[in-house]
Amino acid sequence: xxxxxxxxxxxxxxxxxxxxxxxxxxxxxxxxxxxxxxxxxxxxxxxxxxxxxxxxxxxxxxxxxxxxxxxxxxxxxxxxxxxxxxxxxxxxxxxxxxxxxxxxxxxxxxxxxxxxxxxxxxxxxxxxxxxxxxxxxxxxxxxxxxxxxxxxxxxxxxxxxxxxxxxxxxxxxxxxxxxxxxxxxxxxxxxxxxxxxxxxxxxxxxxxxxxxxxxxxxxxxxxxxxxxxxxxxxxxxxxxxxxxxxxxxxxxxxxxxxxxxxxxxxxxxxxxxxxxxxxxxxxxxxxxxxxxxxxxxxxxxxxxxxxxxxxxxxxxxxxxxxxxxxxxxxxxxxxxxxxxxxxxxxxxxxxxxxxxxxxxxxxxxxxxxxxxxxxxxxxxxxxxxxxxxxxxxxxxxxxxxxxxxxxxxxxxxxxxxxxxxxxxxxxxxxxxxxxxxxxxxxxxxxxxxxxxxxxxxxxxxxxxxxxxxxxxxxxxxxxxxxxxxxxxxxxxxxxxxxxxxxxxxxxxxxxxxxxxxxxxxxxxxxxxxxxxxxxxxxxxxxxxxxxxxxxxxxxxxxxxxxxxxxxxxxxxxxxxxxxxxxxxxxxxxxxxxxxxxxxxxxxxxxxxxxxxxxxxxxxxxxxxxxxxxxxxxxx
Amino acid sequence: xxxxxxxxxxxxxxxxxxxxxxxxxxxxxxxxxxxxxxxxxxxxxxxxxxxxxxxxxxxxxxxxxxxxxxxxxxxxxxxxxxxxxxxxxxxxxxxxxxx
Numbered sequence: 001x002x003x004x005x006x007x008x009x010x011x012x013x014x015x016x017x018x019x020x021x022x023x024x025x026x027x028x029x030x031x032x033x034x035x036x037x038x039x040x041x042x043x044x045x046x047x048x049x050x051x052x053x054x055x056x057x058x059x060x061x062x063x064x065x066x067x068x069x070x071x072x073x074x075x076x077x078x079x080x081x082x083x084x085x086x087x088x089x090x091x092x093x094x095x096x097x098x099x100x101x102x103x104x105x106x107x108x109x110x111x112x113x114x115x116x117x118x119x120x121x122x123x124x125x126x127x128x129x130x131x132x133x134x135x136x137x138x139x140x141x142x143x144x145x146x147x148x149x150x151x152x153x154x155x156x157x158x159x160x161x162x163x164x165x166x167x168x169x170x171x172x173x174x175x176x177x178x179x180x181x182x183x184x185x186x187x188x189x190x191x192x193x194x195x196x197x198x199x200x201x202x203x204x205x206x207x208x209x210x211x212x213x214x215x216x217x218x219x220x221x222x223x224x225x226x227x228x229x230x231x232x233x234x235x236x237x238x239x240x241x242x243x244x245x246x247x248x249x250x251x252x253x254x255x256x257x258x259x260x261x262x263x264x265x266x267x268x269x270x271x272x273x274x275x276x277x278x279x280x281x282x283x284x285x286x287x288x289x290x291x292x293x294x295x296x297x298x299x300x301x302x303x304x305x306x307x308x309x310x311x312x313x314x315x316x317x318x319x320x321x322x323x324x325x326x327x328x329x330x331x332x333x334x335x336x337x338x339x340x341x342x343x344x345x346x347x348x349x350x351x352x353x354x355x356x357x358x359x360x361x362x363x364x365x366x367x368x369x370x371x372x373x374x375x376x377x378x379x380x381x382x383x384x385x386x387x388x389x390x391x392x393x394x395x396x397x398x399x400x401x402x403x404x405x406x407x408x409x410x411x412x413x414x415x416x417x418x419x420x421x422x423x424x425x426x427x428x429x430x431x432x433x434x435x436x437x438x439x440x441x442x443x444x445x446x447x448x449x450x451x452x453x454x455x456x457x458x459x460x461x462x463x464x465x466x467x468x469x470x471x472x473x474x475x476x477x478x479x480x481x482x483x484x485x486x487x488x489x490x491x492x493x494x495x496x497x498x499x500x501x502x503x504x505x506x507x508x509x510x511x512x513x514x515x516x517x518x519x520x521x522x523x524x525x526x527x528x529x530x531x532x533x534x535x536x537x538x539x540x541x542x543x544x545x546x547x548x549x550x551x552x553x554x555x556x557x558x559x560x561x562x563x564x565x566x567x568x569x570x571x572x573x574x575x576x577x578x579x580x581x582x583x584x585x586x587x588x589x590x591x592x593x594x595x596x597x598x599x600x601x602x603x604x605x606x607x608x609x610x611x612x613x614x615x616x617x618x619x620x621x622x623x624x625x626x627x628x629x630x631x632x633x634x635x
Numbered sequence: 636x637x638x639x640x641x642x643x644x645x646x647x648x649x650x651x652x653x654x655x656x657x658x659x660x661x662x663x664x665x666x667x668x669x670x671x672x673x674x675x676x677x678x679x680x681x682x683x684x685x686x687x688x689x690x691x692x693x694x695x696x697x698x699x700x701x702x703x704x705x706x707x708x709x710x711x712x713x714x715x716x717x718x719x720x721x722x723x724x725x726x727x728x729x730x731x732x733x734x
Contacts, residue, residue, distance in 0.1 A: 601734075604734040605734055607734045608730065608733055608734075609730030609731060609732055609734075610726075610727060610730050611665075611726045611727075611729070611730075612656070612657055612658075612660075612665075612727070615656050615657055616657055619653055619657070
């Protein structure tokens with residue numbers, strides 16, 4: 001890492017990046033109905049202002065050759081040896097993320113103005129979106145793991161609120177809870193990693209941790225790496241915590257585009273890239289990152305092939321593409337830049353695809369079943385073209401963004417020049433073929449073929465407030481890859497963070513990789529055309545299917561595994577504990593009380609109210625005492 | 636030798652009193668039986684005082700008499716008021732204070 005400069009000029013104001021959307025959220029949430037009329041405009045304006053500010057900050061950062069700027073804000077926690085300072089770190093890596101979040105965020109805010117126009121709770125929606133943008137910016141701009149954690153939990157909260165935005169629908173409420181709980185599992189890992197840093201290093205600032213991590217024992221560093229990875233897996237929907245992400249599509253579509261495609265779910269990739277100095281010291285943790293990335297890539301791609309819900313296919317596609325990014329950052333220095341380039345390109349085309357899907361749903365009365373679409377290209381020309389460009393970018397059509405960024409990852413995997421390099425490269429190529437298959441299937445079922453619309457559906461193109469962001473994102477999908485690889489190379493920009501990019505000795509020539517990937521991609525497209533495009537698409541999903549298809553329809557039984565391994569035993573445990581509590585603990589306490597109560601009421605019967613019986617008792621007692629005294633003195 | 640006569644008399648008196656308290660229902664009679672028991676005790680105290688030649692027992696007896704006199708005042712007043720409200724002096728009728 002290069003020398004940190006004190007923030008001056010505009011960079012000193014970079015806290016405004018977070019403060020603006022946060023203020024927007026506060027005004028909208030506290031202002032109540034009074035802000036209904038202009039709330040969406042304020043929400044959009046704050047994020048747009050943040051984008052402009054991020055742009056200006058990035059220009060200044062470029063002016064000082066990418067030397068990171070540290071913005072001291074205030075002392076967050078100070079007790080004894082524990083001293084946590086809240087501060088921001090504006091370096092090339094966070095700048096890239098800040099631009100992505102505010103840029104795509106602004107576009108999606110604009111889109112939401114149209115998409116949520118008829119929703120009575122539009123103001124609340126924008127308040128949550130602003131809250132999300134603020135938390136996400138804190139996540140990427142914080143200069144310590146604690147600041148990152150605050151943002152991390154903030155985006156988790158915003159994600160929960162937005163998935164359950166239509167909370168009257170049981171499916172949405174359940175999906176939100178599922179997302180929240182599965183994220184918690186990952187957050188435990190992140191929290192434990194921070195505790196380890198406190199215990200072992202006494203600091204959580206990036207500079208402090210990365211400066212001293214070399215002094216730790218190898219086992220501790222590996223533990224740190226694995227714990228951070230657990231957190232990353234939870235947030236990014238990676239194996240084994242991937243099942244929440246597709247369910248999260250119950251939220252409004254702009255949420256899926258912003259949070260569950262472009263920004264929040266990439267936080268795990270950010271965490272691993274940011275923690276590069278830790279992973280540089282532990283091959284074990286890095287190998288686990290690789291394995292998880294490769295596995296998730298395949299799981300997501302396979303599940304994506306079988307779903308009929310347009311948003312779920314895109315969600316599994318997201319899971320799969322983030323698998324690519326994990327694979328890339330797991331490769332180490334060779335892959336960081338490739339992974340982040342794919343992240344940025346993915347932010348563009350996946351957000352664009354989701355907005356396109358939202359536009360289709362808008363036209364089809366919120367229908368998500370692709371078997372009920374078909375022939376829409378004529379009715380929704382703008383959506384079709386923008387969606388189509390995003391599609392081509394995602395499957396890696398030559399010279400669109402996915403082509404550059406995905407190939408870079410595959411090249412980096414092959415450059416390992418060992419058996420694992422070939423395995424990982426092969427998995428990535430196979431994933432590219434599957435991606436082409438499921439995305440082509442989605443395109444064919446949605447836009448081509450016979451119209452299979454339900455009765456009374458009259459598709460119409462969305463208003464321009466929705467199509468304009470889609471057009472911008474489509475342009476980004478087309479150009480981002482070329483821009484990031486050749487015109488404005490990301491590797492050069494990120495050099496202050498990850499160091500000088502090594503000139504890799506290519507095992508396989510990049511041109512050959514490009515050709516092979518393109519060939520596999522075309523095979524996938526052809527297969528999709530053979531299976532879907534050539535024949536009539538049935539309106540209901542066929543029941544008699546091969547076991548492979550059935551497994552893919554159940555997302556390779558991830559939910560079943562989670563239920564049988566974790567949920568059921570958890571339920572048994574809680575039921576057993578409740579039983580022990582009711583019967584054991586409560587039983588003992590209540591039994592004791594009942595014993596005393598019963599015996600006292602039985603003893604109370606002795607109080608007859610007859611004076612003479614009392615007198616007899618007194619006499620008997622006196623005789624006993626006298627007898628005892630006599631016995632003692634005589635004996 | 637003479638000592639035991641007095642003590643046996645006191646024991647007999649005390650037993651009559653105790654049995655009276657236990658078996659009689661009339662509050663006045665029970666009351667008189669209590670007095671009988673007190674005086675049996677007094678007799679014992681005086682007997683021992685005489686036999687040892689000290690005045691401790693006699694003083695104790697005086698105390699008992701004073702207390703008994705005071706007790707008679709209170710006790711008779713209670714019996715009177717019970718009788719006025721319930722038209723009965725039977726102690727078995729006054730059994731409200733129970734479980």
